[in-house]
Amino acid sequence: MYKNADEAIADISDGSTLMLGGFGVCGIPENCISALVKKGVNNLTCISNNAGIDDFGIGLLLKKKQLKKMIASYVGENAEFERQLLHGELEVDLIPQGTLATRCMATGYGMPAIFTPAGVGTEVAEGKESRVFNGKEYLLEYAFEPDFALVKAWKGDTAGNLMYKETARNFNPLMAMAGKITIAEVEELVEAGELDPNQIHTPGIYVHRIFKGSFYEKRIEQRTVRKAVN
């Protein structure tokens, strides 16, 4: 139990490898990102599906040039990211989204590697071992070894159990399982016993630190609506 993000991330130091949950800017650990910006920790390697947008999410860390390397599947919609990439200021490893998710999963399940067909015959396969099973080729992809996983959940309890909301689940449960130290920020923090054990997505054994986040902005990237039909 921590009071806030500043306390929870206090020992994240320069050069750390971090996993950050979220898809686009949905379900991202907003409080932890703000605290990392404030702390000014540098040379970070970030593993996250996306790199945020210019002024939100991981984009805030990019703007302050706190990243050494980004490991992601999709990095569009971020002009500062492109600029740093084209100027060689940032290392980038782009990997297929399912490979990213499954490499996170492998870490949390205690497996050193997985086989996946994604990327066979493409530049993603260059330099990688492959094997044929039942006539189909698969690439050997390794589990990640992050120092910290920063995840965002909807509800959490004092035992570290977590529940996610809707598509804000995405990479969060996988990364929660993968951190050497997992830090969870939650919208609602309750006493152990108040959440239904049937509804827990991440058991507390995986969560080392938890705090109630505040001032969630929950920005929407593409606001699409239809007119109400009367």
Next chain:
Amino acid sequence: MLDKNQIAQRIARELRDGYYVNLGIGIPTLVANYIPEGVNVTLQSENGLLGMGPFPIEGEEDADLINAGKQTITTLPGSSFFDSAMSFGMIRAGKVDLTVLGAMEVSENGDIASWKIPGKLVKGMGGAMDLVASAKNIIVAMMHTNSKGESKLLKRCRLPLTGINCVKKIVTDLAVLEVTGNGFRLLEKAGGVSVEEIRSKTEGNLIVEGDIPDMHF
């Protein structure tokens, strides 16, 4: 010649009752607007939703409920949420019946290039490589030629590949074509478009057998 909505409308005719379908960003997303009457399909969004519903009514947008294009959406009766590993698990295990996606190039053996233009903008492959490596049936929705008027249906792709030997069918603004392994078999042409025009805009081998019917919707 078809517009983007008509390409989507033609692809919607490939949907079958009971299908689980993943629609990519761009023209593929529009397919959801033309699902034929009496055909029930379940849309999979790879960020962790089965049973994607329409856009929310104004004022009911929920930042926690988006699709893979990061658009606000809704659920439907029977929808379910899951994490990204399970999402790609169901894709990898062949549970998704049909994948529709856009492309920059397709080759006559079914290779697809859709994610990178070297030296220019690199956005990343997202879930496309996983989808094309495992999907049972892949339909590509794209324009027949690029902005310079060059054919996108090639003997061999020139851009970095997304996947190999995977595309089964292509619907363009000019034609519906089947990928056969030794060429693009012309199945239908857009109204008012000649076989000669399609041939002149197809770099790869074009297979034309018998009379080619016009597309209908």
